[in-house]
Amino acid sequence: MPELPEVEVTRRSFADRIAGAEVLALRLGKPLRWPLGCAPDTLVGRRVVHVGRRGKYLLLQLDDGGCLLLHLGMSGSLQFAHSLPASGVHDHFDLLTSKGLLRLHDPRRFGAVVWVPDERDARAVKLLGRLGVEPLEAGFDPLAFHRALQQRRAPIKQVLLAGDIVVGVGNIYASESLFLAGIRPTVRADRISLPRARRLHAAIVDVLAYAVALGGSTLRDFSNADGQSGYFQREAHVYGREGLPCRVCATPVRALRQGQRSTFFCPVCQTF
Ligand SMILES: [Zn+2]
Numbered sequence: 001m002p003e004l005p006e007v008e009v010t011r012r013s014f015a016d017r018i019a020g021a022e023v024l025a026l027r028l029g030k031p032l033r034w035p036l037g038c039a040p041d042t043l044v045g046r047r048v049v050h051v052g053r054r055g056k057y058l059l060l061q062l063d064d065g066g067c068l069l070l071h072l073g074m075s076g077s078l079q080f081a082h083s084l085p086a087s088g089v090h091d092h093f094d095l096l097t098s099k100g101l102l103r104l105h106d107p108r109r110f111g112a113v114v115w116v117p118d119e120r121d122a123r124a125v126k127l128l129g130r131l132g133v134e135p136l137e138a139g140f141d142p143l144a145f146h147r148a149l150q151q152r153r154a155p156i157k158q159v160l161l162a163g164d165i166v167v168g169v170g171n172i173y174a175s176e177s178l179f180l181a182g183i184r185p186t187v188r189a190d191r192i193s194l195p196r197a198r199r200l201h202a203a204i205v206d207v208l209a210y211a212v213a214l215g216g217s218t219l220r221d222f223s224n225a226d227g228q229s230g231y232f233q234r235e236a237h238v239y240g241r242e243g244l245p246c247r248v249c250a251t252p253v254r255a256l257r258q259g260q261r262s263t264f265f266c267p268v269c270q271t272f
Pocket residue numbers: 246247248249250251266267268269270
């Protein structure tokens with residue numbers, strides 16, 4: 001599933017190239033997770049001003065104040081190119097612009113493209129309003145992070161995955177951050193001291209920034225809008241490495257299930 005680093009990598013792979021492009025046509029395939037919310041023809045003639053990101057949503061800002069919110073869901077990927085083959089059975093959104101064709105390929109169709117007239121629109125508020133702070137921006141503060149953890153009794157990994165304190169720390173990145181911080185995934189969030197919360201904060205920033213630098217993780221078939229895969233998963237300390245020696249202490253990495261998701265940790269390096 002594309003997580004924050006993959007979405008950010010995708011954004012960077014086409015944001016500059018599509019900026020200023022005029023929308024020439026829209027084509028919708030099979031229904032995605034939510035309806036578009038407008039007649040496709042009403043967007044023809046608009047220009048894409050900027051491509052931003054909030055959590056795992058890409059925000060295509062249009063020149064009339066409207067915005068297309070794109071989500072890659074479980075299996076989505078974007079392509080942007082001057083020309084692409086005729087749309088296939090899993091291509092469910094084509095945005096033809098004066099600078100190229102933006103295409104959402106999404107076999108499982110948990111992705112979405114939603115138009116909103118502005119950011120105060122009820123659907124925008126519903127999708128974006130409850131997201132936590134951005135981990136790669138200055139608003140992610142260690143003291144505020146620790147204070148927020150003090151309010152939660154759930155296991156720290158679950159709290160990170162929930163995304164309402166800090167967005168974008170998905171399964172692979174939560175496991176890796178907790179490893180670097182030396183914290184067991186099962187520890188109650190409110191038991192984490194300020195020094196440990198600071199270590200975890202720094203680990204989250206490091207892991208996500210490193211993942212973006214490596215082009216994200218390619219767990220199944222992720223590629224950015226230029227068709228390039230990411231390589232973070234090859235660098236993982238614990239994720240996907242059950243039974244293999246810890247890269248730091250050589251103890252076999254353990255796996256457990258938390259809330260239907262696999263969690264990986266080193267019983268020696270993660271003692272708290
Ligand atoms: Zn270890």
